[in-house]
Amino acid sequence: MLLRSALLMSLGLGLAAPAAVRAQQVPRELNTLPPAPATRPPAAAVPAATPDTTRQAAPRQLAAPPAAPATAPQQAPLPPAATTRYSVGLKSGQVYKGFDVLVKQPLLGRPYLLMDGQQRFELEQVRYYEDETGFYVRTTLPGRSSRESTLRRDKVGRISLYSITSTQYAGNGMGGFGGGYGRYGGFGGYPYGFGGPAYRTTKTEYFSKDNGPIENLNVRTLALATADNQAATSLLLQARQYQTYTTLSYVAAGGLLVAGLVQSLNQNSNGPSISPLVYASLPLMIVPLVLGGKTQNNVRQAISLYNRGQ
Known part of the structure; x- marks a missing residue:
């Protein structure tokens, strides 16, 4: 009986000992747990990165609107169209106006004027007329x-x-x-x-x-008509001098040319040769062309000054 009690006690002690050991180890096991991993701070706590303004894409530029066409400068209004463009004036004093005036020159007969394809005028009756040419x-x-x-x-x-x-x-x-x-x-x-x-x-x-x-x-008759204008008279006197030089140049050129041709024909040589006098006459033939242009210019200036009353 005692032996049975002793066995039971030893068995109880054996079971209680591991339980006590486990009871003592529980806190140790709790203390030896690995530390919890560091948690990432909330997203709200992370400061937002500052945007890099230097690398931003350039804003898209809109196409420039088409330029408005330049407005034409204001011009003076044109005069109303004439209902009668051309005219025929008769020696009797009558004046006729129409859209068209033609000069007819038949093979047989005398020339005449035809207005608007209907009205005929003999040139002996006409004092003046105007058509598309003047x-x-x-x-x-x-x-x-x-x-x-x-x-x-x-x-x-x-x-x-x-x-x-x-x-x-x-x-x-x-x-x-x-x-x-x-x-x-x-x-x-x-x-x-x-x-x-x-x-x-x-x-x-x-x-x-x-x-x-x-x-x-000509210079002579025009000088007489403009004698009351000193500026025009001076220009025409200069034009008369140009004419004198032109005449002398023609005479000298003609004389040298004739003498050169005669000398060329009378030369005793094996082949034909041209006398230097022929070449000497060429510049004298060019002088009248230059002086003729100056004469015409003086005459035009004299007429223009006289018409302007200067």
Whole structure:
């Protein structure tokens, strides 16, 4: 019996000892737990990174709107369209206006004017007319017979300028500069044609002072008409000197050319040769062209000064 009690006690002690040991180790096991891992601070606590403004993309630029078209500068209004553009004035004083004036030149018969395709006027009845090419007058020419001619008016003023352009037959062969005195006393005429009939177109100019009679346009007559203007008179006196030099240059050039040709033909040589006198005449032939341009310039300036009253 005692033995059974002792066994039970030893068994109880054996069971109680491990339990006591475990009871003592519990706090130790609690103290030896690994530390909790550090937790990440809340997102709100992390300061936001400062944006890098230097690396921001450039803002998109909108396309510039199309420029408004430049407005045209304001211009003065045009005058109303004329219902009658051209006119025909008769010697009787009657004036007719129309849209169209044509000069008719039939093969058989006399030339006449036709207005608007209906009304016909004989040139003997007409004092002046205007068509799309200019203004024309019917008058007698100075130093001619009483037969009238048609002159085109080129300039209007106290000194008004008129002209006639005609084409004349100049013979056969190659064209060249023709003879005859033309504008301002210089050589005029321009023949054309090659290997066949040649024609020369000549423009003859006239003037009238204060709508008076028609006069030949040359330095002498123009100087008489503008004698009351000192500036115009000085220009025309200088133009007369240019004409004198032009005449002397033509005479000298012609004399040297003839002498050079004669000397070239009389030379006793094996081959043909040209005399130096022929070459010497060439510069003298160029001088009239230069002086002729200066003469025309002086005449134009004199007319312009006189018309402006200077």
